Amino acid sequence: MKRLQLQAVNMRFGPLHVTRDVSFDISTGERAAIIGPNGAGKTTLVNIIAGELHHTSGQILFDGEDVGTLSVAQRAQRGLVRTFQISRLFTGLTVEENVRVAALHRKQENKPSRDDIDTAVHAGMSKLQISHLAHKEVDSLSLGEKRLVELSLALTQSPSLLLLDEPAAGIPRSESRMVLDAVNALPSDLPVILIEHDMDLVFSWAKRIIVLAGGAVLKDGDPQLIAADEHVQRIYFGRGE
Ligand SMILES: Nc1ncnc2c1ncn2[C@@H]1O[C@H](COP(=O)(O)OP(=O)(O)OP(=O)(O)O)[C@@H](O)[C@H]1O
Ligand SMILES: [Mg+2]
Numbered sequence: 007m008k009r010l011q012l013q014a015v016n017m018r019f020g021p022l023h024v025t026r027d028v029s030f031d032i033s034t035g036e037r038a039a040i041i042g043p044n045g046a047g048k049t050t051l052v053n054i055i056a057g058e059l060h061h062t063s064g065q066i067l068f069d070g071e072d073v074g075t076l077s078v079a080q081r082a083q084r085g086l087v088r089t090f091q092i093s094r095l096f097t098g099l100t101v102e103e104n105v106r107v108a109a110l111h112r113k114q115e116n117k118p119s120r121d122d123i124d125t126a127v128h129a130g131m132s133k134l135q136i137s138h139l140a141h142k143e144v145d146s147l148s149l150g151e152k153r154l155v156e157l158s159l160a161l162t163q164s165p166s167l168l169l170l171d172e173p174a175a176g177i178p179r180s181e182s183r184m185v186l187d188a189v190n191a192l193p194s195d196l197p198v199i200l201i202e203h204d205m206d207l208v209f210s211w212a213k214r215i216i217v218l219a220g221g222a223v224l225k226d227g228d229p230q231l232i233a234a235d236e237h238v239q240r241i242y243f244g245r246g247e
Contacts, residue, residue: 008033008068008069008084008085008166008167008197009031009032009033009034009067009068009069009070010031010032010033010055010066010067010068010086010167010197011030011031011065011066011067011068012028012029012030012031012055012064012065012066013029013064013065013066013067014027014028014029014063014064014065015027015028015029015051015054015061015063015064015065015066016028016061016062016063016064017047017050017051017054017059017061017062017221018062023221024047024050024221025047025050025051025054025061025221026047026220026221026222027064027222028051028064028218028221028222028223029064029223030216030223030226032167032197032199032214033197034195034197035194035195035196035197035213036197036198036213036214037194037197037198037200037211037212037213037214038197038198038199038200038212038213038214038215038216039199039200039201039202039208039211039212039214039215039216040052040199040200040201040215040216040217040218041201041202041203041205041208041215041216041217041218042217042218042219042224043219043241046218046219046220046221047218047220047221048171048201048218049171049201050221051218052088052169052171052199052201054066055086055169055199056078056081056086056088056169057073057076057077057078057080057081057086058078058088060074060075061074068081068084068085068086068166068167069084069166071084073086082163084166085164085165085166085167086165086166086167086169087160087163087165087166087167087168087169088160088168088169088170088171089156089157089159089160089168089169089170089171089173094156095144095152095155095156095159096144097143097144097145098143098145099143099144100140100141100142100143100144101131101136101139101140101141101142101144101147101155102127102131102140102141104144104155104159105127105130105131105155105158105159105162106123106127107159108130108158108159108160108162108163109123109126109127109130109162110123111163112126112162112163112164126162126164127162129162130158130159130161130162131158133158133161133191133192133193134154134155134157134158134161134188135154135188135191136151136154136155136158139151139155148178148181149176149177149178149181150177150178150180150181150182150184150185151181153173153174153177153185153188154184154185154188157170157173157188157189157192161192161196165196166197167197167198167199168192168196168197168198168199169198169199170189170198170199170200170201170202171201172201172202172203173185173186173188173189173200173202174186174189174202174204186202186204186207189202189207189211190207190210190211200212208229209229209233212229213228213229214226214227214228214229215227215228215229215232217232217235217238217241219241224237224238224241225237225238
């Protein structure tokens with residue numbers, strides 16, 4: 007199982023210092039949530055890890071390799087996978103065809119056989135319980151269903167670490183539960199970094215919670231430790247004092 011290590015990572019946008027000396031390690035089967043107030047730098051951090059942004063100092067190691075200068079695609083090849091945005095789904099193709107495209111791009115040592123690809127496609131859909139949507143064109147799906155397809159595309163790429171930034175954002179309330187249930191049902195041995203504002207989900211799902219405030223790690227630990235921390239309660243939950 008691969009390990010992600012951030013060492014004193016900083017991100018500056020001109021004079022704006024958005025990520026401040028962030029260090030943490032994520033390894034085997036960890037389900038980590040990143041929480042923090044709006045503007046704390048959570049999305050920026052995920053963008054830095056996925057390769058959409060290049061940090062201005064510090065190091066990002068994945069499985070011991072410095073991946074800090076690699077592109078999004080190169081990091082995905084190594085198993086560092088972020089969910090596709092809905093706009094990346096191929097409209098005009100069915101759900102199954104979309105999943106097949108992801109299966110063809112997943113990292114693997116040897117050229118896969120047709121059977122291997124078929125197996126990956128069906129596993130990708132059944133894990134997200136979207137097999138019944140296989141032959142529907144993605145344009146005809148609801149937003150929540152599209153989000154499930156994106157998750158299935160990410161899983162089909164055989165990620166070693168999955169990054170999810172607010173998976174239920176932009177989804178109508180009537181469907182957000184379905185999406186969060188799908189996140190909850192992700193394989194428990196798959197390391198995931200999740201940004202989510204639904205604290206019920208965060209505290210029941212995560213094995214570890216990293217609290218960001220003002221771009222820096224305020225607290226990092228198991229859910230019990232985080233829930234009990236006065237500083238966290240004051241800054242994040244607006245309680246205490
Ligand atoms: N490309 C950019 N250029 C300049 N400033 C940026 C850029 N991207 C983000 N920022 C700034 O960095 C800070 C952190 O933003 P970020 O989106 O990472 O926060 P967040 O924790 O994800 O917030 P939210 O909970 O609202 O999603 C904000 O002040 C934002 O304005
Ligand atoms: Mg954000």
